Amino acid sequence: MGAVMVRVESHQRPVETRKRYNEEDRESHERPQEERSAAVRQGIVDKVETALSDPKVKSVVICGQNGIFCGGADIKEFGPKMSGPPLIPMIHAIEAANKPVVAAIEGSALGGGLELALGCHYRIAHSKARLGLPEVTLGLLPAAGGSQRLPRLIGVPAALDLITTGRHVTAAEALQLGIVDQVTDNNTVDAAVKFALSVAGQSLDARRISTYPCPQPSHLDALFEEVMQKVRQSARGAMAPVACVQAVRAAATLPYTQGLEREKELMATLFTSGQARALQYIFFAQRAVGRWRMPSGAGWDTSKHRPVNKAAVIGLGTMGQGITVALAQTGLSVVAIETQEKQLMKAKQAVSSTLERGAKRRGVAPPLDRISYSQNIQAVADVDLVIEAVFEDMGLKMEVFQQLSAVCKPGTVLCTNTSALDMDQLASETPNPELVVGMHFFSPAHVMKLLEVVYGPRSSPQAVATAMQLGKKMGKASVVVGNCRGFVGNRMLMPYSEQAFFLLEEGATPELVDRALEEFGFSMGLFRMSDLAGLDVGWRVRKSAGLAEPREASGQSARIRKGYRYSPIADLICEQGRFGQKTGSGWYQYDKPGSRVARSDPWLHSFLEQYRARHGLVARSIDHQEVLERCLYAMINEGFRILEDGIAAGPEDIDVIYVFGYGWPRHRGGPMFYASMVGLAKVLERLEHYHQAHPDVPYLQPCSLLKRLVASGSPPVHRWREVIKKLHSQL
Numbered sequence: 001m002g003a004v005m006v007r008v009e010s011h012q013r014p015v016e017t018r019k020r021y022n023e024e025d026r027e028s029h030e031r032p033q034e035e036r037s038a039a040v041r042q043g044i045v046d047k048v049e050t051a052l053s054d055p056k057v058k059s060v061v062i063c064g065q066n067g068i069f070c071g072g073a074d075i076k077e078f079g080p081k082m083s084g085p086p087l088i089p090m091i092h093a094i095e096a097a098n099k100p101v102v103a104a105i106e107g108s109a110l111g112g113g114l115e116l117a118l119g120c121h122y123r124i125a126h127s128k129a130r131l132g133l134p135e136v137t138l139g140l141l142p143a144a145g146g147s148q149r150l151p152r153l154i155g156v157p158a159a160l161d162l163i164t165t166g167r168h169v170t171a172a173e174a175l176q177l178g179i180v181d182q183v184t185d186n187n188t189v190d191a192a193v194k195f196a197l198s199v200a201g202q203s204l205d206a207r208r209i210s211t212y213p214c215p216q217p218s219h220l221d222a223l224f225e226e227v228m229q230k231v232r233q234s235a236r237g238a239m240a241p242v243a244c245v246q247a248v249r250a251a252a253t254l255p256y257t258q259g260l261e262r263e264k265e266l267m268a269t270l271f272t273s274g275q276a277r278a279l280q281y282i283f284f285a286q287r288a289v290g291r292w293r294m295p296s297g298a299g300w301d302t303s304k305h306r307p308v309n310k311a312a313v314i315g316l317g318t319m320g321q322g323i324t325v326a327l328a329q330t331g332l333s334v335v336a337i338e339t340q341e342k343q344l345m346k347a348k349q350a351v352s353s354t355l356e357r358g359a360k361r362r363g364v365a366p367p368l369d370r371i372s373y374s375q376n377i378q379a380v381a382d383v384d385l386v387i388e389a390v391f392e393d394m395g396l397k398m399e400v401f402q403q404l405s406a407v408c409k410p411g412t413v414l415c416t417n418t419s420a421l422d423m424d425q426l427a428s429e430t431p432n433p434e435l436v437v438g439m440h441f442f443s444p445a446h447v448m449k450l451l452e453v454v455y456g457p458r459s460s461p462q463a464v465a466t467a468m469q470l471g472k473k474m475g476k477a478s479v480v481v482g483n484c485r486g487f488v489g490n491r492m493l494m495p496y497s498e499q500a501f502f503l504l505e506e507g508a509t510p511e512l513v514d515r516a517l518e519e520f521g522f523s524m525g526l527f528r529m530s531d532l533a534g535l536d537v538g539w540r541v542r543k544s545a546g547l548a549e550p551r552e553a554s555g556q557s558a559r560i561r562k563g564y565r566y567s568p569i570a571d572l573i574c575e576q577g578r579f580g581q582k583t584g585s586g587w588y589q590y591d592k593p594g595s596r597v598a599r600s601d602p603w604l605h606s607f608l609e610q611y612r613a614r615h616g617l618v619a620r621s622i623d624h625q626e627v628l629e630r631c632l633y634a635m636i637n638e639g640f641r642i643l644e645d646g647i648a649a650g651p652e653d654i655d656v657i658y659v660f661g662y663g664w665p666r667h668r669g670g671p672m673f674y675a676s677m678v679g680l681a682k683v684l685e686r687l688e689h690y691h692q693a694h695p696d697v698p699y700l701q702p703c704s705l706l707k708r709l710v711a712s713g714s715p716p717v718h719r720w721r722e723v724i725k726k727l728h729s730q731l
């Protein structure tokens with residue numbers, strides 16, 4: 001018979017190990033998910049056993065179904081009661097086989113899928129295949145021997161890189177690293193069968209990775225110390241990357257079986273952790289937001305997008321430049337419009353050099369010729385979609401939208417990149433408001449992963465679908481949100497920053513607030529982040545909202561606006577010309593304008609003291625717990641209001657926005673997931689407590705959805721939509 005094939009069948013998703021051989025297995029499709037997964041593993045165990053004991057079989061090829069080897073374990077299966085044969089003995093049995101077992105890797109070999117392949121004696125990959133151990137991104141480590149086999153196969157430094165980042169490698173890189181033995185452009189299974197037959201009967205002694213000594217890099221201790229330091233710094237409190245380093249260290253310093261024990265111990269601390277739950281939640285949330293729906297019921301499954309091959313960007317400031325780069329890198333033809341000649345030249349240079357740098361990194365040609373620049377808005381006449389990114393001024397934007405309606409061909413989708421203005425008001429400037437949506441990018445637009453797609457009451461599902469499809473093509477985590485001041489992300493930022501300003505009034509410093517937030521896991525605390533973004537942005541928004549009016553900076557009225565508590569601290573800082581990094585000072589001081597290293601500023605501290613004295617405020621000691629509770633719970637409370645108002649469809653939408661656009665620590669799953677982990681009753685109780693202490697701060701007043709969720713027993717986050725639906729149906 002020669003070689004026999006064992007097929008690892010993908011289930012309805014491109015992951016999961018399931019084998020289909022006979023009627024009994026086909027019936028397993030009707031079984032509960034966890035039983036089905038167990039049946040897959042059982043199938044592999046049985047089939048391999050049969051093949052190995054059949055004297056006619058000389059070698060075995062393990063391949064996948066539908067062009068995918070195996071994307072790893074089904075994350076939904078993870079839980080306290082995992083049934084079926086465990087992976088480790090299954091992989092050991094394959095590795096111990098006395099006939100060559102070859103993995104034919106097409107599509108993906110990820111996580112448990114790659115661990116299975118590493119247990120095989122040979123690996124043949126298709127040139128388009130991707131391989132990796134992404135467990136760390138799910139709060140785990142490769143615990144089916146992967147953390148012990150990979151360093152033995154490719155060396156410690158390369159294994160540390162792959163395991164601590166979870167990055168996927170191409171087949172070409174896998175070949176270079178030594179993970180696979182051969183790469184083919186042809187039929188992978190055919191190539192693997194041919195290969196398996198060619199090695200039949202040969203000794204397998206040198207093919208069992210678990211028996212390899214782990215290559216010992218020089219200065220082992222120093223290497224691990226350096227990597228651990230780097231990982232701890234970038235992990236911002238995430239446990240899995242640290243555990244991954246510890247597991248690889250075990251591979252480098254212990255015999256295989258002891259290393260495997262250590263791997264198991266480390267996995268035990270991660271497997272049931274809140275961080276793993278949070279990371280796995282965000283994995284599914286990221287995919288769930290693609291299944292958007294508008295209040296009308298129209299959604300991703302009922303709305304067809306328009307094709308977009310040519311797009312225009314109006315206004316080439318920082319945002320416009322970033323959007324132009326992102327569109328060109330996506331392969332679109334772009335018309336870039338800027339009316340000011342000097343700014344047009346400056347922007348052209350900046351866009352070109354960003355594209356050149358990016359292309360150099362990727363080893364491709366820069367797509368410079370995809371962009372045409374013009375000062376004349378008539379140049380947008382034949383584009384399929386326009387993104388307006390002019391200065392944040394309603395009058396100016398209205399003028400642009402009027403011009404666009406006159407110039408664009410029928411059916412062109414008109415998008416505004418406004419971060420807070422009313423996009424429906426802009427829509428009313430056009431004869432076709434159904435074609436108007438918001439595409440709210442985050443700066444720098446070619447780097448940041450988030451896109452808010454904003455619909456107004458008149459936006460058509462087709463326009464939303466077009467913006468969502470373009471976002472997907474650009475590789476953005478795109479989230480559909482309703483139209484309101486600040487949409488989702490910036491609206492939740494208001495209570496967050498307001499609390500931080502109040503904390504300064506009450507005795508905190510920017511350093512204290514930032515430290516608490518950074519220890520929590522934010523990439524940057526609020527004040528450091530504001531210095532980076534520019535303090536003038538928020539100042540302009542507050543001025544346009546009638547809040548930051550220049551007033552006598554003393555007396556009671558200076559700290560009250562529209563009848564509520566207000567802190568003018570940020571406005572006073574701006575009045576001093578301190579706009580953050582770009583001016584060399586803001587909440588911190590910098591060596592020179594544009595410098596990035598924030599240093600404590602004695603001027604700011606004495607300014608705060610004088611401010612408190614002027615307003616009769618007595619500084620008190622504030623701890624990290626209070627900073628977190630006040631800043632984060634106020635923000636979460638606004639998140640509940642957003643759900644209540646129907647601006648976001650579900651908590652996943654808010655969480656994806658915060659993780660991908662606002663530096664919220666991914667291992668904490670986003671603000672709404674975090675609230676569910678803290679306990680909704682606790683969040684409610686703390687908000688009530690702070691609102692009692694600060695009755696003049698409406699953001700601290702617990703919203704009715706939060707109260708309702710608590711009253712209905714604090715259901716888990718994936719059940720909130722039921723409560724929200726009930727609430728809406730009663731309104």
Ligand SMILES: CCCCCC/C=C/CC(=O)SCCNC(=O)CCNC(=O)[C@H](O)C(C)(C)COP(=O)(O)OP(=O)(O)OC[C@H]1O[C@@H](n2cnc3c(N)ncnc32)[C@H](O)[C@@H]1OP(=O)(O)O
Binds near residue numbers: 073
């Ligand atoms: C006590 C010790 C126990 C040890 C047990 C053994 C442990 C093994 C560790 C692992 O294997 S962890 C899993 C490692 N694998 C991954 O992380 C892969 C994650 N998936 C992906 O990277 C991608 O999905 C893909 C496989 C490259 C395919 O990408 P594509 O863009 O084509 O499709 P998606 O939209 O991402 O996914 C389609 C669909 O499938 C769902 N899905 C994907 N991966 C998984 C998974 N690992 N588990 C469950 N479901 C998965 C995804 O959610 C989509 O479905 P949806 O309904 O649209 O959400």
